[in-house]
Amino acid sequence: MQSTNSEYRTPYLATHHILPFPYLSKVWGWSDFLNIFERRLFCLPRLKKLKSTSKYIYQTLFLNGENSDIQIRALGQEWNLHKIYLCQSGYFSSMFSGSWKESNMMVIELEIPDQNIDTEALQVVFGSLYRDDVLIKPSRVVNILAAACMLQLDGLIQQCGETMKENVNVKTVCSYYNSATLYGLDSVMKKCLEWLLNNLMTHQNVDLMKEAEIMEQLIQSSDLFVMQVEMDVYTALKKWMFLQLNPSWDGPIKQLLLDADAWLCKRRKAGEEEPFLNTDDGTPFVPVFRHIRLQYIINDLASARLLERDNILPPEWLSAVYKQQWFAMLRTEHDNDNGPQEANKEEFELNSMRCGRKLTKDGDYCWRWTGFNYGFDLLVTYTNRFIIFKRNTLSQPCGGAVSLQPRRHLAYRLRLASFDNSGKVVCSRSTGYQLVTLEKDQEYVVMNLDSRLLSFPLYVCCNFLYTSPSSERRGAF
Known part of the structure; x- marks a missing residue:
């Protein structure tokens, strides 16, 4: 009988935490204990999760249109809105505060002169006045930007710009560039132009060439x-x-x-x-x-x-260049033009030789670019993460004439870059504009690369200027 009474008293002692935990685990099974614990836990009152103020305002005032004091009509659709929220827009703020006839009207018909603006864009833009955050899809950003510009919503315009810069790729770059030009987003224009300069030649694409209006x-x-x-x-x-x-x-x-x-x-x-x-x-x-x-x-x-x-x-284009190059060659041979000896960045930007190379994987590479460069046979080597220039005169065979002048000067800029699948730069390095003097067969380390920053394939792009500018040459350009 005592043991039986003891068994009946155990639940009470257990649920009131009188008996120690190890004792309970011996008297009951673990499943008995967990069942009692769950019953006590779920008897506690639950806290109700309240809807945030922003969500409540968006749902009640914008989507439901409660207590609306003005109706906006555009493109065959109506929005029941509130002046106090519309005044966040420079467009409506000026309308309501001035002597415009619309300042006292309850219904306003909006003229939409921009074909990029549609009802979906207006829905997003009007809704942005009632909420803290706006989700902008890359495929819709141009339409939303157009509506935001019309209504003079600087914050939303800036957000559209950031969305565009984050989503520049082969399918969007041309439309984004044109839209940024139209709506005055200089930072987006710069980003698109940079993407095109990097990818037009390195990742040629038929659709891109069809659309490229800024060629x-x-x-x-x-x-x-x-x-x-x-x-x-x-x-x-x-x-x-x-x-x-x-x-x-x-x-x-x-x-x-x-x-x-x-x-x-x-x-x-x-x-x-x-x-x-x-x-x-x-x-x-x-x-x-x-x-x-x-x-x-x-x-x-x-x-x-x-x-x-x-x-x-036209043949006159070519004849002018042939004449120019002939005189440049004569200067290097008879007038001791050893190449640029002082910085002339304007000449460099306008007339430097543009060339490049793709390194598919890490390893050792050595190459030269085709063409006669006034007897300056330049070998470029990539080895052990060093990029080296060598002025070849006697040590390596060369298909053309080689200058044996003791010293030759060279202006150059070397850039390296690797890109992800969307064409964005993953890593990049640049020497900037540089002048170097090389003696016969001299090697010169151009860049020492950090292996942690390397990603292949690696694209090497070089600009070179082998001769000094002449008065005739400046006139030709």
Whole structure:
């Protein structure tokens, strides 16, 4: 009987925490103890989670339109809103505070002159006046930006700009650049231009070439990331021009050059002797082709022959460059022009040779860029994370004439970059504008790379200036 009474008293003692915990674990099983604990726990009153003030205001005042004192109508839709919230907008603040007829109206019809503004964008923009945070989809950011600019909402305009800068890629860059130009977002324009300069040549894309309306600005820039040599810039422009004239063309990027060349060949077979840029169809492309640095194309025989074959450029363009380069060569041979000896960044930006190389993986590389560079045979080496320039005169074979002058001067800028799948820069390094003097067969360490910052494939882009500017040359440009 005592044991039986003891068993009946145990639950009371346990639930009132009289008996020690180890004792209880021996008298009961763990499941008995947990069942009692859960019953006590769930008997406690629960705290009700309150809806945040921002969510309440957005739901009650904006979505439900309660206590609305003004109705906005636009694009066939109505919004029951509140003047006190609309006054956050510079557009409505001026409307309500001035002598405009709308200041006392209960219903306002909004004229929407911008085709980028639609009802979905207005819904987001009006709603932003009633809440703390706004989710802006990259696919909708241009429409929302247009509406935010019309209603003069500086905070939302800034948020649109940040969204655009974070989502620049091959599909968005052109539309973002055009919109940033239209609505005055300089930082977005700069970001898009930087992306295009980095990716136009390194990651060629058919859709991008079809849309690129700022080609002239890209081609004239010394910041253009050129792969291989200047001839590749000309080739890219040939493909771009073909796409502008044949917008319905659809095919892989590898087929594009073949079809562009076939189109030019068909033109020649039809008896067209006039250079294409001199024709009515070619005139719109003249400003862009003007910015090709032809002096670094005609220095290579195969490239010079292609220029003649394509018959795109007017002959007077080429004859002027041939004359210029001939005098530059004579200066290096007979007038002791050993290259630039003082900083002339304007000359460098306008006329430097643009070339590049893709390093697919870590390892040892050594290369030179094609073309005659006034007897300056420059070898570039990447080894053990060092990039080295070497002025080759006697130690390595060379296909052309080599200058044996004791010293040669060189102006250069070397940039390295790697990109993610969207074309954003993952890591980058630049030497900036530099002058160096090299003796015969001398090596010069240009850059020592930190392995922690390296990511492959690695793109190397160089700008070089081998000769000093002359008065004739300045006049030619």
